[in-house]
Each structure stands twice: as structure tokens, then as C-alpha cells.
Amino acid sequence: MRGPGFLEQLEHALPGAVSGSRLDALDPWIEVNPERVVDVCRWLREKSEVRFDALECITAIDWFEPDPKKAAKVTWQPHTELVYHLWSTASRVSIVLKVKLPRWKGDVPGQLPEVASVSGVWRGANWHEREVYDLSGVMFTGHPDLRRILCPEDWEGYPLRKDYEQPVEYHGIRGR
Amino acid sequence: MADFLINTVGLPEWLAWTITAFVAAALILNVIAGGALVFIWAERKIAARIQDRLGPTRTGGRFGWLQSLADGIKLLAKEDLMPEGADGMLFRLAPYISFCASFCAFIALPFAFDFVGQRLNVGVFFVVAVLGLEVFGVILAGYASASKWSLFGAMREAAQVVSYEVPLGMCVVVPVMLAGSMDLVTIAEKQAGWITNWYLFHDPFTFVIFWVYVTCAVASVNRAPFDLAEAESELVAGFHTEYSGLRWSFFFMAEYGSMFLVSALAALLFLGGWNGPIPVATLAGLSEGTGDTANYFVRLIGCGNLLLKATLGVLLMMWVRWTLPRLRIDQVMTTCLKYCTPIAAAMFAGAMLWQLAFPGGVVRGLSRPAGEIREGWLEGPGGLSPGRREPVPQVGAAGGMESQEVVQVVP
Amino acid sequence: MMTTVLASVMPVAAINWHSVLFLLFAAVACACAVAVVLAENVVRMAFYLVLSLAATAGLFFLAGAEFVGAMQLMIYVGGTLVLLVFGVMLTAQAPFVAIKTSSSDRVLAGMVGAALLAVLLQAAFRVEPWRRPATAAVAAPAATPIGMALLGVRADEPAAGVPAAAVRSGYLLPFEIVSIHLLVVLVGAAYLARAKRRRTPRAIDVAASSVGPVVTARQAARSSASALVSGGGR
């Protein structure tokens, strides 16, 4: 199924949405432009020949090397990568979508990168996006109720970022 | 006992009566306290056996029978907390109301022919009425604990107990109808003799009514599948969440007290009270009224019978509790309104018609002329048994009735 | 000899337990009735009412009328007051918990109460038998005569020689009238309390129902009717 034919159909249906793909990797993945995420997901769920009706999980990877020595040897530019794992219950096949986002919006530290929320397409995405927002700091626009889900409501910082500093004290509890 | 004090010890009459009253009250209190202790231990052991484990074994001897004492001491030693927003007075009073309600129902409960606190002519009616009062303790406890969960628990329990009083009342009326009087002693006396005389086997309707009674009794005492109030899976512990220490033990005692009371009532109304399946006393020549010591032994055997039956009833409740899951509040209400009440009403009508068709039972009824039965019934509370109280003599219409039982109103 | 020794030890006059208990129950009934009026906390008022009615039931038992005493306990205290406490408890939220009465109302109520008491006392003392308590007698307590009377046969006062059929008809008629009356009252109460749907939902209901997407129809009816009152909402 996930042969080149599939890519052509996607390209034909949504021109310019896909900006790269590796279908021969261990888990074949497609890279999607951040603005077109919702369109691609809706197409995959409703119009694609293989209906991807289950969103398994959303992961945010923080590609950023904190210590300068290693940073010199690194090939990629620092960025945040969102990985969507989809699954089709009918044809029992999975696909991976990757979205590259800047670490901070407009490279201004403190401004979270923004991407459209897919909780409109799969309601299960609601909690996954809240977790990614909570732990990795990605703002999902259009999310019905974007709040922290695992950390306490008033927690500062995003723990899963590589440059995250453990707070010295939280409500009187010593952090470091 | 009062006469003994007056004649031999020579106390003034009023002091004698006071002491008798206190002794009787103490006896009844011990029945409940003793019963509660035994039942606490029994519940732990039975629950353990049902769940394939041992239960208490170390406290006192091999069978851990001192476990209840240990619990009692723990409860006494525990601090009586009171939640901060609680309504002080009501919070403290609620457990005692609950306990008094279930305790004072024992006054009218006969353990053997003459072993009764106060032989009330309206015995059954009084017991059912007082059973309904226990719900006050629960409601006030639920309200006074100032927490949402206890309020829920109190609401549920009150709704359940109040609605189960209706079918309970109906089930209780059938034996009263069969015996012709509400006096528990008369009802039990009417079931003397072999097991066939028990009202349970009197007619098919009463048999069904017995099982409806068991359900309603279990529900009105808040046990087993109907124990909504302290449904730990939803309401933490219902109305007595905030209680601890002695106050909590009063609720506990009230629960066991009313459990014993309800099963004793079942024994009296349906299972022949103190008359054992085989009338051992009459076979052995001892029978009522043949002399003081004989009387005493007959009544002792009778008391043993009744206690045995009541304990069996309590054990049944414990057995059911540890096997069945809990019903939801609306299912409890539907069983009450859609199943218990209609069935009780139908069986009540059936028993009434059966009574008309075969007055005095299928076998004996056909042989005896109808008139004689009706006559006996009309004669009033004295009924068939040669009770201590002579039947009310018919006195001319010339004003107030004089009779031995006059209660002197001294200025 | 024993009796004389003890008699001398006990100089106190013989206590007649019957009167002591009577006074006790009467005192509890009256005190609680007054407490109902004076209490501030609504639930405490209901509780005092329960106490005073239970005391009256005690009075009935003391007077030997066991059936009426048990009736009072079951119907009045066990039934009506449970529902009353129910109602009071459910409404005992913040605004109603403590009801303050202004002093002018107290004075007015006091006067009306005193007047009523005077009338009652005056009427009570004109009743003949009560003047001479010594002769007041109570028949053997028995439920059957009352039960029979309710069914229309006055078994307790059969005139000698008069056939049972001619016996004055009991209280069947008044009993039936009362029950019909109660039925009417119940139906009326049910009609008044039935749910009336509001045609145009108020602003606060709209706010409440917009909180979560409303799915079931029953839920729609519920959220349009129930306003989100308690704080800490979303």
C-alpha cells in the first residue's frame, strides 16, 4: 500500500503539502508542512484509499544539543520535530507523519512554536496534544482545552526540552 | 422480680419497681452488646471462610474470639474527631439516636413466653414503627458531617429505608392477620407444636411473603446487596465517613442490633418464635403453667430456640453480604416499588382469601365449625393462650370500665 | 424487721414513677416545641420537632394507649418528619441555614402564643373528669376495639341485650373522608411541584449548556433547566 502510488495520490490531492518522505525506512514516514497538517490528516482519515482512522500517538522530539562541544559535530539545525503515528484498523497498516517546527516561534525564546490541532480530526488527539504542550512546549491552535495534563497547572518550563533547567524550588519543595 | 424485692428484701414498692426496671434495661442492653460482640467476630470469621482465608486467629485462644474485645478497646481509645464545618450538636447526637431507635425496639421483643421487656399489645406495630426511626440518626449524621459524600450517603439511605418500610409493613401484617393479634407473644404461641404449625408453612402465600420480608428486612437494615449508604466504592463510607472512635461504634452497634432485631422478628412471625421444630418441652412432659421450675425450663429452651433462629438469620445476612455485589440506588428503588410492594400486596390478598376459604388452616380448618373460630377471634387480645392477663370482662354500660389492669393515676 | 430498717433509712416519700415519667415527657415535649420556635439553624428546628413529637408519643404510651402511641411514632415521627427533615436538609444551603427573627416579630408571636395558651388551658380545665384525676381510669389497652371501631363495629360499647347489628356505626365515615382529603392534597402537591420547562432558556442556562457539547436529549433538557450555581466551574 505505502508504495509510491500512495504518495502520488496524496501529492495530487494536496499539492505542496508534503515536503519530503522516506518510504523505505524501517517505519516509512512523510514530512508535512506545518500549515497543511490538518488537511493531510483529514485526507488520510477520510479520503485516502487506506483510511487511517486511529491516531496512535503524537511525540515531540527536541533536536537541540545543549553542550557546545558536541553541537559543533552535529549535522542538523536545532528544531522541534512532531511525529504523528497513525494506524488503519481496516487494512492494519501504520504510517508516520513528521512535522518540523522551529524550537521557539520566530526564534524568540519563550514564544512556543505553533501548529494546528488535529483534535478536530481525531478526538483522541486532545489528550496527546495536551501532553506534548505540557512536556515539550508546542502550542496547538484550535485545541478546545489546552492545559497542562501531567505537570501541575502552575509549573514553569517544559521538562522534555534538552535545555530544561530543573526549578530550584516549587511551593517550598527543594528542586535542585 | 419486683414482688421478690418487696416481700423478701422489704424494699418500698417504688424502689423495687425502679430496680426491676433498671435490671430489665441492663439485660436488654447486654443482649445487644453481647450480640454485637459475637456478630463482629462471626462476621470476620465468616467473611474469611468465604474468601478462603483464616480470619482472626491470634487474639485470644485459637479462634481469635477476643477480636471483638480488641476492636472495642481500639474504638474506645480512638480519638473522637469532628470535622471543622460540622454542626456540633447534631453530629454528637446522631449516633445515639440511631442506637436508641434500634435498642428500644428490643423492649417489645419476647425471647420466650414470659421473657419480654414489656409485653405490648401492639408489639409488631411498635417494632416496625421504631425501626423506621433509625433513619433519623443517619440523616442527621449525613447532614452534620458537612461533607458532600456523607450528604449523598444520608440521602440514599433515608430514601431506601423510608421506601422499604412500605413492603415491610405489608409483609408483617400477614402473620398478624393469621394470629389475629399484634401481640408478638400471641403470634408465637399460635405457632406452638410441630414445625407444620409454623406460619411459614401455613399457606403458599405466607411462604412467599416470608421471602419478600427477608428482602425488605435486609434492605431496611442496609445490609448486603442493598448497602448503598456505605458503598465504599462510590461514597467512601457514606454517612459515617467522618465518625471515628466511640461514636462510630454506636452506629456499628445500631446496625448489628437492628440486624439481630429483624431476624428475631422473622423468627417470631414466620418461624414459630420460641417453638422449636420438634416440641421438645411438651414431649418431655414439661409444659407451660405446670409449676415454676418447669415453666422456667420451658422458657429457657424457648429462648434458646429463638436466639438460634435469629442468629441463623444474621449469619444468612453475612453470607449474602460477602458474595453478592451491590445494587445501584435506582435498582434498589425499583426492586422496592416494582417488585417487593406489588408482590407483598398480592400475597397479602392471597393470604386473606386463603384465610376465608380455610379458616384455621387447611387440615384443622375443615374439621372445626366456622363459628367457633370467629368467636375466639372476637374475644379480644386474650386469645387462646392462658396468658397471665384474664380476658377483659364485659361490664355493663354504666360508665368507666373497671378491670384488674387499671393503671392507678395517683394525685 | 428488714422492712422497718430500710423504711427508716429511706425518709423520702414514695416516688410515683408514673407521674415522674409523665412530667418528664411533658417537659421534653414543651421545651422542644419552644426550642423549635427559637432555634436559628433550620435543621436544628426540625430536630427539635422530632424530639417533641417523640415525647408526645411517649405520653400516649404512658396513658396506656399503645396503639395510638405506636401510630404516632410510625406515621408522624417516622414518616412525615423524615420527609420534613429531608426537605429542610436539601434546602439548608447558605442562605437558609441561619434564620434571624427580628425582635418585633418575637414580641408579636409571643402575644399570640400566650393568647392561644390561655384559651387552651381554660378549655382543658372545664373538662369534668380531668378535675378529679384520682378517678380517671384507663381501660385495658387493646388494639382490637379501636380496629373494630374503625371498621364500623363499636365492639367496645355493645349495649347489653341490643343485637350487634344495631350497635352505633363506628368511625368508618369520618375515616374515609379524611383519607379522600389526604388523597386530594397529595395530588395537588404533585401537580404544583411538577417540572415546568421554560420556553426561552435564561442567559445563565445558555452559559451552562455551552460548557460541554450536549449529546443526549435528556441531557439537553437537564442543562437548559439546571443553572451552574456552585463556584469553581470551568
Add this chain to the structure above:
Amino acid sequence: MAQLIDDDPRIIEFDVRTDEMLVNMGPQHPSTHGVLRLVLRTDGEIVSEVEPHIGYLHRCAEKIGENLTARQWIPYTDRMDYLAAMNMNLGWSLAVEKLMQYQVSERARHLRVLIAEMGRIASHLVGMGAYGLDLGTFSPFLYAFREREKILDLFEEACGARLTYSYITVGGLTADLPPGWLRKCEEFLDQFEPVIQEYHALLTTNAIFVKRTAAIGVMSPELAIEYGCSGPVLRGSGVDQDMRRDGESIYTAMYDGYAFEVAVMKNGHYPRDHAYPPVPSDTVIGDCWHRFFVRMLEVVQSMDLVRQAIDRYSACKGPLGEPVKLTEKIPAGDAYLETECPKGQMGFYLVSDGSAIPWRVRARSSSFSNLAVTHELCRGCLIADVPAIVGSLDIVMGEIDR
């Protein structure tokens, strides 16, 4: 009559206003499995809205995963779903082996199937017992734990631990089975067979249990799929999906040659390979009862798998093989694998930059998605139904909060 009310313009007052209150159920509530806090908006009995609050058991295992090598992270997977730690270890080990293209020995493969299925039986026993507790009956909980103790004893003999085993690791298993273990395992299975009927009598066909669970918390297959539910929760709604048969090749390769039926209601009936009690008439596909029943079927199914695994394990002669070195380098790239754990599909996502320490580790929890559905299921139910519904989802907080 209703029509009359609507048209009557004079009607201004509305229903006896029942003010809704927010009630907290948890986080230390006896019926929420672990530290879960449910905020109920209710007017006393009818619950109009339930909102689960999680995060009380959050230990950020994923952040720690970025500082440990793959094998060093195994003990953290134990503590995610602590009732089925074996299956968690298996999930993580397979994900790493998928990225490393590592092939375990034949003997290790069969032993892994044996241990994983025993872990599933133990987890479902807890699920069944705790569900009985939620509905108010205490005894089945103790029967379940009596059987589970026997399994834990077997595990203790195999790997020394009773709850957090770290037995299955990347590249095989830490040790082989002691002699005589298989005989004890067979003895356990033989005596466990009739006990299952006991549980059916106690709970599954118990009239009150059916009344409390039938047609409660009904979840349509579409809703289940859309929320990403999996495992017995998904199969309880009639979706025929089981990772042991439909999963990735590396996972299904473990189970090829094993005969087993997926416990799901296909065209109106459950698999009939064993004598299962009939489905009561008033139950609806997708309600609490069916989720519970699917778990009971899976216990029997796992017993068959364990028997087959015992025969195959004792048949193959090869060595067990050593697990990979503690600081084995992981090739660059990323791999995601979902395995069929007792609670549902537990996914592990591993991103590596070529060094021994993974760049990013992600655990996708099945109970996390299963719990997300409570909001939809509990709308308009009674308070007593909330623990019944949450209990039927069989969630474990360790796995949700990670």
C-alpha cells in the same frame, strides 16, 4: 400535555432548580485505581460531566530515558504498568531489537511468549478482582489474588522478583528457567482450569453483576477507534484487532505457529473454542459487561498459549543466548513498535543518534487513551456507574502518568 406547557406563554418559572455541584472523586478515592482524580459535575445523583485529572504519579520516565542506555531503562518500563511488568519489558525490548535488527534465539522466543502470556493472566486476574471490588463484592478480589500469588511465585522462581521483574531484556532474557519450573507451571494451569468457572459463577453470570454492568458505558466501535482505545476495551466494542496477529512483523513473528482465537464478538458470537457462559440478553456490545467478558476469555486463551509455549520451549534444544551488552550502541534512526499488553496496545518509540544512549524515548500508554473516553461515556450516568465504567476500562495510573 407536554405540548400544552410549551405553548402556554404564562409559564415563567422553571424546573425545581437543582443546583449542580462539583464533587471530587479521588485522588485518594478507594475506587479509582491508583491516584486518579475525577471531578464530577452532578446534581446529587445524575452525573452531567466527568473530567479526569491525571499526573499524580508522573515521574517523567521519558526524560530519564534520555540519560540511560536501552538496557538500563528496562526497570523503568517495569514500573509503568506494574501489574503486567513482563509485557512492558517485552514491548521495550522488541522496539530496541527492531531498530538494531537483532534476532533472538528460538528458545528465547518461545520463553518470551510463555512469560508474556503468564503475565497477561496475572494482570487480568487483578482486573477482574478489582472490578468486583468496584461493584461492591469483596470475595472475588481475594480469589483472584490467591491465583495471582501462584503466578508470582512462579515468576519469583524464574527471575527473583515478584512485581518489577526486568526479566525480559534487549536481546533475550536475563536467565533461563530453573529445572522443574515447567512442571510447576503445568500444575498451576491444570488446577486453574476449574477455578475459572468459579469466577464466571461469582461475577460474569451473577444477576446483580449483570444488572450493574449491562448497557452501562456503551462505547461505539467508531468512538473507540477515534480515541485510540485498544486491547479488551476495543475488542469489547466488537472491533476485531489484536496486535499478536495484526501487529508488526517482528512481534507477530514471535507468535507464528501458535493457534489462538482473538476474543472478540464476531458476527454475533464469541469464539467457541472453550465452554464459555452465554451472553446475557440485556447486554449491549460495547458495554462494561462485554469489556469484562473479553478479559475473562483472554485468560483462557492465554492458558492455551502457555501450554503450547511449554511444549515448544522444551522441544527446542538451542542455547538461550546472551542479551546484548549493557552499553550496546544503537544504530541511528527511529523505530516505533506496539505490542499487545493486557491493558491494550503499549507503544514504544525510540529515536537514536547512533550512540548507546537514545536521543528520545517515548512510551505510548494504552490506558492513557482508554481513560480519555471516560468523558464521553460517563455523561448523564449515575454516580454509582462512574466506578463501574472506570473499572471496566481497567486502567493503571503508573502507565498513564509514566
